[in-house]
Amino acid sequence: MTLPPPPLLLAETLRRVERRYRLPPLATPASLTDADTPATKLAVAIEAARKAAASAHVPDAALERLFADALAQMIRHAMRPEGGDAMLQATVLRHREAQVREYAELAASADQDRRTIHAAVNAIAHPAKLERQPPGAQRDGLARLQAAAASASWPELMQELGRLHESPDIAASPALARDIAKLAAQPALVHLxxxxxxxxxxxxxxxxxxxxxxxxxxxxAQAIAQGTRSQQRGAAVEMLAMQALDALAQRLNAANPTNPPYRVVTSMRVPSAIPGSHERAKTEWDAVLLERATASADAADAANAADTANTAEVWNIRLLLEAKASVDAATTDLPRLLRGLRLLAHADVDRVYTFETQQGSVKLSGASLHALSTDDAALRDAVLYCCDAPAETPPRLLGAASRMQLLSAHPSVGFANALAEHRSASAHALDTIWQALLESPHWHSVLHQYPMLVQVRDLMVHTDDLMAAIRSLPQSGLS
Structure with missing residues (x-):
């Protein structure tokens, strides 16, 4: 089955909408000046290295020096007491101080240790158990033990265990005495x-x-509050994006008001019936513009009675929309989105698949799913990232994830540690990162970070701009 081309009104909307997040052309190494930031210099050097590697050339020594000097400069800025990078400074402190390393190691398992102790305390002093015990010294002591665990007062809990161990009431119950001694010797409690x-x-x-x-x-509490605010921000962006997509569907349907061929669904979940790997792929899409399938798709549906009733409407995907609260969130999401598109493209062209959405079940033509592609031209016609954050001025050319990986690399931490100890620090110490960037699969995403930024920003639109493009469409002349 061949899908009909997208309606001209949809193509015109995608052409008209302003792309305020789009990156400007990247400078060349030769055009850089002292006024350019270390991050910009790194982005230019990395992209020049990627292009050289892609054409089977070895990047020259001048490019390596540009990279190492810019990374050294970025690390120096990150280590400044005022306005520096707190995560790098914390990493250096952990590297330098044994007590900090020990604390960090214990903190990494603290949640599990707390769960272990709470479970052990509940086994002998659960509030429901205490309610059934007669009043007395034993119940009072166990209640204090429970309170100490509930308030995460570990020294107080240890003291209470000592008092219980010496209590004649506890000694009279050998099983309880063993449980208390076992709890006191728990490695998790020692850690806490x-x-x-x-x-x-x-x-x-x-x-x-x-x-x-x-x-x-x-x-x-601060993290929980921050998470709540982030969820609210995400929900607000999703609502704005859905409203814009609804407005687009209404404009498309205006040409055929008696039998509207377009609809919008949200929170569309990919069924397990679609073959291919679901691992790390996007399996839920925020909002999707659907077009009623042609008669040929309905015929395919009828031939596949196991999947859908003959009377059910079948739809084609026309536009996939993802709402993100920031450019960084979209950049992080892009690999999942691309894997999600490849998953959908594994659909059998002769099948119809049932997707669950907030609007109920919908039947999608396998042919329209199979037609999805991750090449640049196809992406621009089928995917939008919607955001309501202001565009950066000037835009960052080095992605947050790439910056983090560069700063947290072992040679970078060693360089930063030398700065913290007021020792001589040479940019040549960072040359090994350059070699890893060119040779190691671990650094592939950093080496290709600029094309990824270009790609995701080309797909991004502000919700206001999308609505403005829809409102500016001509009332007639396009269908």
């Missing part, structure tokens, strides 16, 4: 006590302050 003691260390306090500058501690 040591973690509690380390928080008083000045260097650990400095480390924690740096982490808090980078963002609230996971699980904290």
């Amino acid at each position: 006590l040591r973690l509690d003691a380390l928080t008083a260390d000045a260097r650990v306090r400095q480390y924690r302050a740096l982490l808090e500058r980078n963002g609230p501690r996971p699980g904290s």
Whole structure:
């Protein structure tokens, strides 16, 4: 089956909509000046290296020096006490100080340790158990144990275990005495006590302050509040994007008001019936513009009675829309989106698939799914990232993930550590990162970071701009 071409009105909308997030042409290494930021110099050097590698050329020594010098400059900026990079400074502090390393290792398993202790305390002093016990010293002691665990007061919990161990009431119950002795010897409790003691260390306090500058501690009230705000922001962007797509569907349907061929669905989930790997692929799409399938698609539907009833409407995908609160969020999402498109393209052209959406079940033609592609031209016709964040001025040419990987590389941390210890630090120490960038698969995403930024920003539109493009469409003359 051959899908009909997209309606001219849809193509005109995609052509008209302003792309305020689009990147300007990248400078060449020779055109860089001292006024350019280290991040810009790195982006230029990395992209020049990628192009050289793509044409089977070895990047010249001058390009390597540009890269290493720019990375050294970026690390120096990141290590400034005021306005520096808190995560790199925390990494360096962890590298330098044994107490900080110990704290970081214990903190990484603290949640699991807390769950272990809470489970052990509940096994012997669950509030429901305590309610069934007669009043007395044993119940009071176990209640204090439960309260100490609930408030994460580990020294107090350890003291209460000691008192319980010495209590005649506990000694009279051998099973309970064994459970209390076992809890006191739990490695998880030893870890939590040591973690509690380390928080008083000045260097650990400095480390924690740096982490808090980078963002609230996971699980904290601040982190929960921040997560709630992020969800609200995401929901608001999704609503704006859906409203714009609805407006587009209405304009498309205006040409055929008696039998509207277009509709919008949201939260469209990919069924397991589609072959191919679902792992790390986008399997839920925020909003999708659908077009009623032609008679040929209905015929395919009828031939596949196992999948759908003959009377059910079948639809083709015309536009996939993803809402993101920031450019960085879209950049991080792009690999998942591309894998999601490849997954949809595994659909059998002769089948009809049932997708669940917020508007109920919809039947999609396998042919329209199979026609999806990840090449640039096809993406521009089929995918939009919608955002309501302001465009950066000037735009960042080095992605956040690439910057993080460059700063956290072992040679970069060593260079930063030398700066922190006021030792001589040479940019030549960073040459190994350049070699890894050219040779290691681990650095593939960094080497290709600029084309990815270009691609995702070409697909991004502001919700206001999308609505403005729809409103500017001619009332007639396009169908």
